[in-house]
Amino acid sequence: MWPRDSSFTAAAYARTGHVDDALRVLDFLRSVQEPDGSFHARYLPDASGVPDDRGIQSDGNGWALWAAWTVLDEIDAPGARDDARERLAPLVDASTEHVLALLDDDTDLPPPSSDYWEVHPTDLTLGTAAPLLAGLEGAMAFYRDGERWDRAAGAASAAMRLRSAIEDRFGSQGYPRAVSGGAQDAATTFALPPFQPTALSGAEDAWRSSVMSMLRPAGGVAPGAGWRTDGVSWTPQTALFALAGASIGEEEAAESWLDWLGTHRTASGAIPEKVLADGSPAAVAPLTWSSSLVVLTLVELEDRRIEAAAEAAAPAP
Template identity: 45%
Template sequence: MSTKTRRGPVRPPAARPARRGGAARRRRTRRLVAFAMVMLLAATCGATLPGRPRPQWTSPGLIGGGGWPLAYQPLQADEAAGASYLPDSSVVRLADGRVRLIRSGGRQPITVAGDDPRVAVAVRGDRLWLADGRIPGGDSVYRDMAVRALLDLRLLTGVDGAVTASWYRHWRYVWPRDAAFVAAAFQVSGHPEEARRVLRFLARVQADSGLWAARYRPDGSPVADGRAPQLDSLGWVLWAGWFVTAGSSAPGADELWPMVRRAADYLAGSLDAAGLPPPSPDYFERDPDKEADPHRPTLGVAGPVLTGLRAAADLASRIGHAAEAGRWRRAARRLAEAIAQAFAPHGYPRSPVAGGLMDTSPTFLGPPFAPADPGVEAAVLEAARRLRLPNGGVLPGERWRGAKTVAWTPEMALFALNAAACGRVEDALRRLDWLNEHRTELGALPEKVNSAGRPAAVAPLGWTAALVLLTLAALEEPLPIPPP
């Protein structure tokens, strides 16, 4: 639905006696001046207005502990100066030497002396969990970033697999898209049970139609806020299910089969006569009516749908569902041909139009989501060039409607992942360096970085953490790619 307000013709005001009209105008003027002064004060010194709370999303990271079930609380920004995590843990040493943690079975943080025995217990729990898996990147200069990303994802993931995008208000929801990447990150870091737990949650909340809501509360209830289902999420969840069960000894494919069948059948049945899925919001979460071509999907939808269909077909073939495998493979081929006809001639822009704007979505058509293609790689490099900001980061897309000087870390990490998976090692390392250098005071990966190079918005952001871990893993050995 359009957000524009329908306006009729402007009617001239009725004639009034001059004296009474002048008094009314003076009263209106005084009210407008007074209102303007209040708004000016709120904008320039709002933090000092009585009763106005400080924005809590400026937290530089989460406090946790090594116990089970896990719990977390944000560390307030004014406590971050001089604070740091104890190595390989979510336990924080404050500037005064005391330690803040959440003890096993607790929900609220406690502050204790550094030699309190509960500190050692909490740290040991985190370190044992890390030791159960592996740290992508090993002992490289990125180890601290990888450890922090892993521990943050662990804190954001509930007992039932509900992994929230972050901790603060509008981010404390489960987006299937983000959760899919978190499952893949747990898999490459040697934590398959956490990966399957995330996928089980997604299977539980999936509608019988195969769709997912745009987002869910941690209890699994969909958020009814008018957001339409986002078809790219189906593709990403199918890819994650395939990724987590792709190894020869990886269990769980049969358990995920009902979820896979519903989602893949929906996507295969959604393709139009040209072979494209219908318009839908993608990772921009924007109404398709606002796109350059509102009648066709963006590349941010078409790319993940293609990846998901290929992944589902391969998974079905592996566990003996030949009919479904054939049907989904044929749908994937139709979609691949449609993308080649609609997007490739224009250089893979966001919408399939001449002179279309670029965004990050050409990365969805290359490794590790699809086999390498010279045309796609050229589009990725061109998109990265166009989206680059003076602070070294990237915007989500050209002519971005949000802040024009604020970089977004998930997009930077997507370019890093593509570079690593394509063998452009120096490009990947340069982007990882930027992400590493723009973490918060506690080392968490934020959602955004402002023009001054300072972390902005919420931290940590699960999607960015997951992408960083996948990038580090891809630099060590090739990630699996769904066969075409």
């Protein structure tokens, strides 16, 4: 059980009306959370511990906070919303406190950590910094919703400082994977909606420019331009490009990525983790992260179609 994948699963459940399922996923996250509020890379599904020594990965806190707000925001009934907020509060409080403790007083940035590349960190990556920003933005909204103004102010201040630091240190270089510079990776999507309330400065251009450097022979993308040149496309990163496109109004691009994902499913219809250079599916299937991203993209596209239809039907002023 990966906190990263689980957070996206909870968001997809909530966005499709399955709030109870979403809350159960986040309950599990809280049940395995470390005493200091952090998360390991992954946990055994019976909550008995971790399966290996991959260690702490701080992006899990960002994704958990983003998911918690996404779930709460889908609940309209006041009583049910209050109950869900109370249920999520321990996860949100512990995660927020941990993220706040990570930010350096001088740079306003967190320390390096493994991210979705699952490699030992040598430098801070956008794949760590941007999810933590998404988490702080989610925490701020969560606390405002519950009128916990002191905590909301703390999260808002930290989010503002972290956003400015990311725009300065990463954005000034075109949002590369590492704060020290170099090639871009799929974390350019993390600097865009739906993960951020508004796109970070220059992030849309960075997202567009990153595609060509990451394309692989079968038509999907690698985790990053600096990834090994093995010809393999990865469905989570391809689906991230679809969701980013849908969220910023690039609907044709989003639909094109979805078409590719649909074409490269397994014989049973599942989305695999990888697609080989010859177009055949490989590795884990189904992969929850990819499946959740597809669902979130479809919901975003449907919401945009509904909004467009409503605007078209509205009487002229």
